[in-house]
Amino acid sequence: MTATTTPPIPENRAWKALGALSVGLFLTLLDQSLVAVALPRIREDLGASLNQAVWVSAIYLLTFAVPLLITGRLGDRFGQRTVYLAGMALFTAAALACAFAPTIELLILARAFQGLGGSLLNPQPLSIIHRIFAHSRRGAATGVWSAVASSAGLFGPVVGGVLVGAVGWRAVFFVYVPLGLISLVAVARYVPTLPRGASRIDYLSGVVSLIAVLGIVVALQQGPELGFGPLIWLSLAGGIAALVLFVWMQTRSTAPLMPLRLFETHNFSRGAFAVFTLGFTVYSVNLPIMLYLQTAQNMPPETAGLMLVPMGVLSVLMSPVIGRLTDRVAPGTISRIGFASMITAMSLFAVFMIADATPWALLLPILLFGVANAMCWAPNSTISLRDVPQDLVGSVSGVYNTARQVGAVVGAATLGATMQLAVTLTGFGTAMGIAILLTVVPLAAGLAAVSRFR
Template sequence: MPHPRRWWTLGVLCTVLLVISVDNMILNLAVPTLMRDLGSTPADVQWILDAYILVFAGFLITAGSLSDRFGRRRFLIMGLTILGTASVLATLAEQPWHLVACRALMGLGAAFAMPSTKSILIAVFDESERRKAMAAWSVVGMVGIVAGPVLGGLLLQHFRWSAVFFINVPLAVIGILAAYAIVPESRGPARPSDPLGVALSITGMATLVWAIISLPHAGWSASVAAALAVAVLALVAFAVWESRSRHPMLPLTMFGNRDFSGASLSAALLMFATGAVQLALTQYLQQVLGFDTMTAAFALAPLALAVALFNVVGATLAKRLSNKTLVVSGMLVIAAGFWILSLIGPGNGYLPLTLSLVVVGVGTGLATPGAYAVLMNAIPPERGGVGSAVNDTIQQGGMALGVAALGGILSAAYSAALPPHVPNAARTSLTDALSTATATGSAELANTAREAFVSAMSMVCLTAACLSVAGAVFALATLRNPSRTPALPRQPDGATAR
């Protein structure tokens, strides 16, 4: 039965999502400032961004399972407390590694809080209202893309880069107080703990994501190979243990549901595609088009506005079209947006970029309500935390792999596009090239570097378009046709079966 305070609860959960979603976008906008003021190298920036993802993805499944057992609201509040505290510590960072550590702590807080947002939605809304609730939840995530950078841009114009982390603090405090006052506590059936499953899950996921992140920079080094070996052994041992345990932390039969697996992996391909594209866009706006931080923040507004509008359209069309149709068509539209983005040249200006952002936003708005409806209907309420965590882990793993792989493609393609006479100091990144051009007074070097970066960004966007098409094909092959996806049947011990 739907909870009487469900819509107030949705407002609180949207606030929590806002805290989590604005953080990465603010940092993407602040990348040039970080490299200049903190003395960060491109590798440092990569780790500042990826430390969050590493810890987040590593702890999600464990945190989701524990929230089912000990209370989802409790873990929501714990996560906000950790994230807010880490944000305060980040403002005091003086070295890149200080910020990496703070970002890792933020990832831990987000891992505690994020699964609870979806699992509480599953608990307080019935199937007839979940699509509408998830559409609102998704819109707030897109609002964070614009609201975070706009607030961050204001701070970056008047204060040092560390001020952007203060945005999280009041939002976290509001979320904690509102969760205490409004959000009902919920948990799954009591069952024995699974300490071995916890240890294997954290070890396997953390080492896997670390290896993915390190691969573009370190190559197939001994440390990367060792990390991959540990990850494979730990995850295989985890799968064997969970399949034989009477009270598994993660019931592997969840993956036997075509809708759950299909929607999760399609979303992972989309996250793989968008992660590096967003990172490239912030540099394009500021260092190719010459926008300041505030203008760059507002330049992304068409994306968020299109997503917000077509989330409503997607939720409305879902009454007539199946979730499968919405997901497949939405991802194909997203692919078209990335293809348009790949055609942009150095002298095209902002208008073609606006068109591509709107097209990507339209596709995201169409696909998101259907994808989340499939996922939420496939997860039984007693397994809401761990089910949501598995989905988030798959998506965050896709983003980590995308940032690492496509980020590596961006760097390699940029260096390859530069003519041989360009000095080595300008080959590492566009930021270094523009600094060298300023120091030497060479306008030719600056123009050459910008052209090389746009060429590299086009290659990344074409790759992202292909991945979006692959996600659409995968969704077409796996998702069922009915608009409502039957949930996995429940078992007495709280486990799930197909």
């Protein structure tokens, strides 16, 4: 057996390692919807302005998304286990600081460090999966990763609503502390110290990548809030220019941060684009759905949150099963069905909202969305990363996670701007339906990409 097919640890220990890693992955992605529920109470308790309250979420997303290209490569250089533990320690300590923050300014500062901790740990599980599992078992393992990555945001509104309503907004941050400590202990015990890949990192490229992602993400994230004025366009133009410079530098560097030979792997280049379209859709549609249920249908927030539970449960239960199937069927077969199902679900959401259907009618697309989630994420991750060079797994994970996260930012900005415009031109429910219908376009492009898997 070759090195790429022989796992470094027994499979039962590998599954325990994956469970420990999944706790951190779940927490970093749950945060993006969990904390949003607490913002009104935070604003009231700390006497914060609306803009300050928005930055409690925005600063986390910035410090989480911007460094992902670098933090993925850091795993290659210093070891995925080491970087994960450092990230989880920072994330947990910052969460504790958030829970005790006496002012809005200190809360925002602690959130910045929490996002950085999340960025350090987030790319590592996917890299470790492809090093501790045999080639034939990566589909099942990636299915678990996909279940966590695709469903974490769906549970945020429910968990957040319960914690804020029953205990208070500080409980949202306190809950991270015991879970973070559990993950630290379990990862230290079960995840092995793996051979390091990169001998050094091109830090100049890293700085340029930070500028590129920062410029683009700030423009897309803050544009709808601040209005697309000259500064926003300058940020976007600067980010794009830095991105072009970054790509050029990768062709000249002896230790590139994002080796362009990654994209010579046929399935990875298609899968990275497809996960962008998934991030665009999955991380942005919760807002119009929740607004429709609560505003257009006058549903209590707790009930509206519970409406989304079947979506998350179906995704969690099905993803490992779909992952195992991915190892046995032709590449792209399940992905095509998944993307087509997600397009159908988004279309049904739009039709029902525009028709002012009862909330219970939405259960059909909600259930279909949960199934489609599992059929899209698990196969896409497995097929995209299964055959990339082992010495570049950190870079691969950083690029893949960056594509997902930038897709989420672009989706949130696009749907947010569309909702604001449409609601001035038509009824509220129709405006929410139009916003969701926009996701069909990137999903169709994603379907075209996965149809070319081989």
